[in-house]
Amino acid sequence: MTASSERPRTLAEKVWDDHLVKQGEDGTPDLIYIDLHLVHEVTSPQAFDGLRMAGRPVRRPDLTIATEDHNTPTLDIDKPIADLTSRTQIETLRRNAAEFGIRLHSLGDKEQGIVHVVGPQLGLTMPGITVVCGDSHTSTHGAFGAMAFGIGTSEVEHVLATQTLPLKPFKTMAINVEGTLRPGVTAKDIILAVIAKIGTGGGQGYVLEYRGSAIRALSMDGRMTICNMSIEAGARAGMVAPDETTFAYLKGRAHAPEGADWDAAVEYWKTLPSDEGAEFDAEVFIDADALEPFVTWGTNPGQGVSLSERVPDPAAIDDQHERAAAERALEYMDLRPGVPLKEIKVDAVFMGSCTNSRIEDLRAFASIVAGKQKAEGVRVMVVPGSARVRLEAEAEGLDKVFEAFGAEWRFAGCSMCLGMNPDQLAPGERCASTSNRNFEGRQGKGGRTHLVSPLVAAATAIRGTLSSPWDLEQAVTEVEAK
């Protein structure tokens, strides 16, 4: 990526060029300015410790914000945290934030929540900015046309101290999704299909730009769901060009620009979409009309198929590594090839995580379960992405819908997405989860995860087996395809 203005450029190149503090020479990396640094309790302690050791201050506390999410309990949030490691990490973050003058939203605060839900909700995430966080799902923020990516603890320290990062340019990949999603098919199904198509390593070294009519038709919440999982395709970041949907979402949010600043911002944001004729290093095409509700059957997010299909037979896979991986996955998942996915019984349904815990996700889930009873023996947990989402949901009466359905309505946090807090699967338990990783043991040691959309999670919670809204008698046409 170069700063030439004559050549047609992609969205990613434009954002990159506008953050060049210093162009690299002779193979040295570019120095890139960071507009927004999000911090949480797990990957920040040593970064702050490093600053302390070197006697360095945080360069821009006013471009930094911290929240507690990975370890926080989702029940009894007013009691001391029982797990010692969790408590230590959270207490350490509180001390560091106080010492270095960083804004922190602690458990109990109305802005607390999963870091990737909090940034957009406050209007801090906006088009054309650079966003980093010591968390791989930082790619979420790319939904606004921002360049957003996860970093390691040393880089967290680097950004705290300098507000910049030395980086080599990424390659660009266009993911074109054309057509119209059928009712019952959502953003989650798009991204699961993308990952199944390009594989968990297919995006390595790339920034993905999601384009096409099906992407344009998505709400911001849906676009965030898609960008969130870019990392599961191996990509460093995912982006969607800003448009009227983006501007409408931002307008009036706490930290969105106001007055003349707003006008200047919108004018600039409108220059960001990839130019006509801009070249991508790679391109992928997905037909939105053909997509069905999707589900993963294995232990990586690329091992997914349409829910109407059967558990695949590893013997039919040509690549020997993939075949071996599929065999191992089926063994771990305790699944036999050829079994219709819809016959698979679940023990739990998790509705939450930075992939699908925003208000629209909760509304989608509620639209299916309203007036129904959950299947017997299935544990259903609904965990809002932030305290504010929780309040909003309660104001709309969604909590009553969930409770009448038999679901647990929890406080905000990462929860069973990674089971760092007590929200975990028991060994052998099977879960339909709206989160983003189905790795072995991710949701609890020995737990088995099927990644699904909120609509599929809801239908599954009703029937007790993996199901889509299409399997319920209820007409789903009114369910807004997001």
Added chain:
Amino acid sequence: MEKISTVTGVAVPLRRSNVDTDQIIPAVFLKRVTKTGFDDALFHGWRQDPEFILNQPAYRGASVLVAGPDFGTGSSREHAVWALRDFGFQVVISSRFGDIFRGNAGKQGLLAALVAYEDIERIWEVIEAEPGMPVTVDLVDRTVSAGELTVSFEIDDYTRWRLLEGLDDIGLTLREEEAIAEFEQHRAAWRPTTLPIREPAEAGN
């Protein structure tokens, strides 16, 4: 990060090859929230054995570790370098290092000196003959001297320069302080700031 030009101190012969980062610091120590204080974690498994070389009084206060080939292979944990440094080591000598470990070492001010295996054996012989004898590692000349013996070591020019100047990654970037400040001058007013805290004007969706 401290500048290093010469290090003189007690050298420990670690006659083991393939010392991976799990052995340098076991995973249980990764839960800690500090970047220092890992001295107790270094070679934690081996140190349970009173005979282990680091437990021998003659090597107390050592600052140079002379290890067998393939030191620091395995997981990328930066903690391996922190543990060595916290224990007091400023130099690790080996005939081959794990790539990531070597990179991490250079960034954190630990000198990873590449010495030919025959020379490592010669150093071992000298320092084992007189446990606790000081050796000198000279980064300017790229040599290791123990008693009468002097051998040379390899290190890439860039890492050597950084160590001589005491520049970690952040230190390097801060040399561009002016460019960063200049960039900030022109940062558009609409770009986000987290402080002062603002409340929403109207409820978003």
